[in-house]
Amino acid sequence: TGGVYTKEDLRAIVEVAQEKDLLIVSDEIYEEIIFDGKKHESVLSIPGAKERTVLVGGFSKTWSMTGWRLGWAVAPKEIADKIAKIQLNTTSCPVHFAQVAAIEAIRGPQDDVRRMVREYQERRDLIFEGINSIPGFSMIKPAATFYAFPNTKKLGVKSSELADMILNEAGVALLPGTAFGPEGEGYLRLSFATSKEMIKEGLRRIKEFIEEKFPNV
Ligand SMILES: Cc1ncc(COP(=O)(O)O)c(C=O)c1O
Known part of the structure; x- marks a missing residue:
């Protein structure tokens, strides 16, 4: 992030x-x-x-x-x-x-850049709210870039396994934190360089999957 x-x-x-x-x-x-x-x-x-x-x-x-x-x-x-x-x-x-x-x-004029960054900030707020409402997930608010890096340690599953499960069973592509080094264990990385509709749909699928798979978290 x-x-x-x-x-x-x-x-x-x-x-x-x-x-x-x-x-x-x-x-x-x-x-x-x-x-x-x-x-x-x-x-x-x-x-x-x-x-x-x-x-x-x-x-x-x-x-x-x-x-x-x-x-x-x-x-x-x-x-x-x-x-x-x-x-x-x-x-x-x-x-x-x-x-x-x-x-x-x-x-050239840079107003498009400013507009894009405002849009990213709205997407950042959307993903921040959405991720923190998924059981077992928590994240800090990114101050920059278009990546979220939620902590998923409460689920007790290896990041690579969790990322595979979310891809195969919920249909959402994301990276395990370990793609960036061993300290990334217990984290996932999601990009929010996509539309708000896609972000909402991705969050909905992840939430539904997690609630079903980890009912006791
Ligand atoms: C921190 C950082 N540096 C560099 C790059 C690479 O950019 P490029 O598309 O120019 O290879 C990325 C792309 O994800 C990035 O996240």
């Missing part, structure tokens, strides 16, 4: 990276999809970060150009040169129409 780092969080990350001489890879692709008036702070705004940070972003989220394989990286020159070398020898260049669209996306 999505949280929003504060400047203090970022300062702490930079401090650790400096102490241990680490590189920071900062994936800021959701920098615009943030709710409740919160503000995105880039790690690059922290003194001492830019010498050791590779910031990555892309067009897939803010401008919904998913699958067009276009993004960017901001990195110290030495690393940027190596990225360019790999890019050049693997893909030569991103497909032409996507480059033209990317220029339009950045230079």
